[in-house]
Amino acid sequence: MLKKRIIILVLCLTVSAGAEISVKTVDFLKEIGVEINAAGPLLVQTDPSRNRVIVANTLSSSVSIIDGETHSVVNIPIGGRALQHLKSEAMTLNRGTGDICLIASKSLHIIHPEKRSAKTIPTDDQFESVAVDESTGNVFIAGRESGEMGFYEAKSHKLRMRTWLDHREKLINLNQTPPPPIRKVVADNELRKIIAIDGYTSTLYLFNSDDGRAVDSRRLDLTSGGRWHLAGYDEKTHRLYVVVETDARKVIEAAKVDVLGNDDIIVQLPEFTEGVGIIYNPKRDEVYVPYDNHPSVHVVDFENGGRIDEIKLPAYGNDASAIDLENDYLYIGSWAHGEIDVIDLQTRKLVRRIEHLGIIPHMFSMAFNPLTNLLYIPKGATAVNGTFGAAVNVLDPVTERYEKIHTGWAPIDLIELQGRNSFLVFNNEDQFAEVHPSGQYEVHTVPYDYPVEAAYSPEGNVYLSYGPHQSYWPTVYIWDAKNGIITIDKDDLSFYDRRVPRQAHTMALDVEGVLYYSQNNWGGEEHFLGKLLDEVRLFEPIKRIALGDTVVREISQRILQYDPELHWLYLVRVGEGNEDPSILQVIDPDSQKVEKRLLLGLTATDFIVETENLYIANFESNTVSIVDKTIFSSREIETGDGPLKLCLCGGKVYVANHLSNTLQEVKEKGKAFPIPYEGFPDNLFVLREKIIITSHNSESLYIFHFYPFNE
Secondary structure, three states: OEEEEEEOOEEEEEEOOOOOEEEEEEOHHHHOOOOOOOOOEEEEEEEHHHOEEEEEEOOOOEEEEEEOOOOOEEEEEOOOOOOOOOOHHHEEEOOOOOOEEEEEOOEEEEEEOOOOEEEEEEOOOOOOEEEEOOOOOOEEEEOOOOOOEEEEEOOOOEEEEEOOOOOOOOOOOOOOOOOOOOEEEEEEOOOOEEEEEEOOOOEEEEEEOOOOOEEEEEEOOOOOOOEEEEEEEEOOOOEEEEEEEOOOOEEEEEEEEEOOOOOOEEEEOOOOEOEOOOEEEOOOOEEEEEEOOOOEEEEEEHHHOOEEEEEEOOOOOEEEEEEEOOOOEEEEEEOOOOEEEEEEOOOOEEEEEEOOOOOOOOOOOOEEEOOOOEEEEOOOEEOOOEEOOOEEEEEOOOOOOEEEEEOOOOEEEEEEEHHHOEEEEEEOOOEEEEEOOOOOEEEEEOOOOOEEEEEEOOOOOEEEEEOOOOOOOOOOOOOOOOOEEEEEOOOOOOEEEEEOOOOEEEEEEOOOOOEEEEEOOOOOEEEEEEEEOOOOOOOOHHHOEEEEEEEOOOOOEEEEEEEOOOOEEEEEEOOOOOOOOOEEEEEEOOOOEEEEEEEOOOOEEEEEEOOOEEEEEEOOOOEEEEEEOOOOOEEEEEOOOOEEEEEEEOOEEEEEEOOOOEEEEOOOOOOEEEOOOOOEEEEEEEEOOEEEEEEEOOOOEEEEEEOHHHO
C-alpha cells in the first residue's frame, strides 16, 4: 500500500497517535531570497551591457542570473546540467537579446533571462562548443563526438545536422585538466559567418549564419591533433586566436589566423606543459598563456610580430584568467596557494598577490565585470570531479574585499540530535540548520567551506567532514583548499576543528570510539583509511591503515561500515574501469590488515550489515550481492534496473530500483512492487516499521509509505 506526499527540500517527519505520518515542508531557499535552487556553479560569464553575471551550474539543472549592482540572484531551470569537463566555449551570449546558449549533458539550451524561461533541444551526441548569430538567433554547435555541424534554426525551432567531417571520437572526463574542444565554432556577426575549426586536420571552415551551410575552407599550418585552445576572436579585424597543445600536454604553438585571407602569424612556444586559462586581449593584440604546471605566464605579442615575453608567477596551478582592459591588468587564479595574482601588462610584472581565497584546482572559469571592476569566481569548480558548493565568490581586486553570492541551499547530509529533539541539516556550501519537529529552524555558519558527511562522535557529538577532495598531501599541497573534520558540540553547537590532508569521504565509528574514514588517492597510489583516535587528538599520518590495493580512479572508495558484533570494518569501492567489479574489503582494526577481499557486481551503491549476511546493491549489474559472514561466500540476487538503496524492515531486506521505479524484496524471485507515480526512487529509510521512500521526477519530489505487512 503506497501513499503519496509532495515535498520541496527537506522533510520534517512526525508520527501522530494514529500512526499516520504527517509531512512538514522546510524551505531553506527563503534564507537566500531565491525561488529555485541552484548548486554547483561551473561556468561564469558577464553581460556588461545589462550588468549581469551568468553562471551555469552542474549539480543542478539551472542557470543563475546575478544582478551586477545588487547581486540578487534569479535561477532559471533548464532540462540538463552543465558538464564539469566542458570549457567556457560551451556557453555563449547573444549580446543583442541577452539570451544565453549553453551546451549541457547531450542537450542544447536557449535561456531567456527576461522571460525566466529556457528551451531544451536534445542532441544524440555530446557537443562542446557553441556560437550564436545575433541577427537571426541561429545557433551552431560542434564537438569531437559528431562529424556533423549542429545548426539550430531559431525561426523554425528545429535542430538540423549539417554534413561536415568524418572523424569521430568519444569525449571522456580525463583524470587531469580536461581537454578543450578540438572542434570549435565562433560567430562573426559583422560578416554573418560562423568560423569553425577542426583541430584533427588543422582546417578552418566558414559557414553561412542564415542557412548553416559551409561556404569555404582552408588548411592551417598548425600541428594537427592534440588539444586546441581558443584564446579569443576579434570581430573588428576578423582574426581568430588559438593555441595548440600536444597530447603529451606540451604547449607548442600560438596563432593569429586571418579568417578572410592567408595572412596568419604562427609563433612557436617554449613547450611548457598544461596551458589553461588562455585568453586574448583585443586592446593590446596579445594572447596570455598561463600553465597548470609552471609558475609562468607567456605573453604572445602579435602587435609586435608574435614576440614572446615571460612573466614570473609565484607558483604553478594557474588555471583561470580575466582581463581589466581599461587598466591593463591581468588576473590569474592559482589553486596552489589559493590566490589571485595581479599582473601589470605594461610592465610585464606581478604587482600583487591576493592570498588565502581557498581556490580549488582546475576551476578554469573566472569573469571580470568592467562596470563594477569586480571578479566573479566559481571557487568550487574542479574541471575533473564536478563542483562543490552553491555560491559564486566575488572579489574586489583593489580593496581585496571577498564575499559570497549564494545561488542555492543544497542539503547534503543530516543527523539527529536526540538530546535536543532536533536534526542538523547541512548544506553543501557553508551552513547547517537546526530543524525542530514543528518545522522551525535556525541557520548556523560552518567556519569552513563544503560540508561532506556527518557522523556521531564517541560522546554523542557530531563529526562533520568538510572541504574539497583535491587537497592532496603529501604529494601536492593545495594550501588554502582546506580539508578537515569538525566536532560540533551537541549542547551548544560550538566547533572543534582538526585539519586532515585530503577530504574524508565516508566515516565509521567503532565501539572503542575510533573514527575511520576513507580518503581520496592522487594518481596511482595505495589506498588507505584515515583515523582519529578520539575527540581530542589531531590526525597523525603514521596511523593511517594501508589497504594493499593500488588505485588510480578517484572517488572510488564509496562505502564504509562498522560491524560491532565482529569488530570489523567493511570498505566497498567501485572498480578502476567502468566494466570492472566493485570490491569488498574486510579490515580488522586491531591488526590493521585486510582480512578478506571479495569481488562484487558493477558500481556498488549501498550496503547493509545484518546479523548473518551483508547486502550490497550493484547498480549497473542489476543485482544485490548477499555475503554470508560466516563462510564469506557471495551469491547474487537479480533485481530490477538500477538497484540504488537498501533497507531492513520486519526481518526482510528491500531494494529501491532507481531506473525501473520499483521496490523489491531481496530474495530469490523476490516480489517487485511497482511505484504508481512516475519518477526515480532515490532513498529508503524505516520509521515505525514502515518503509519511507523518496522519489523524484523533473517536476516534483515525492514521499511514500510502504507497509510490508500489506504486501
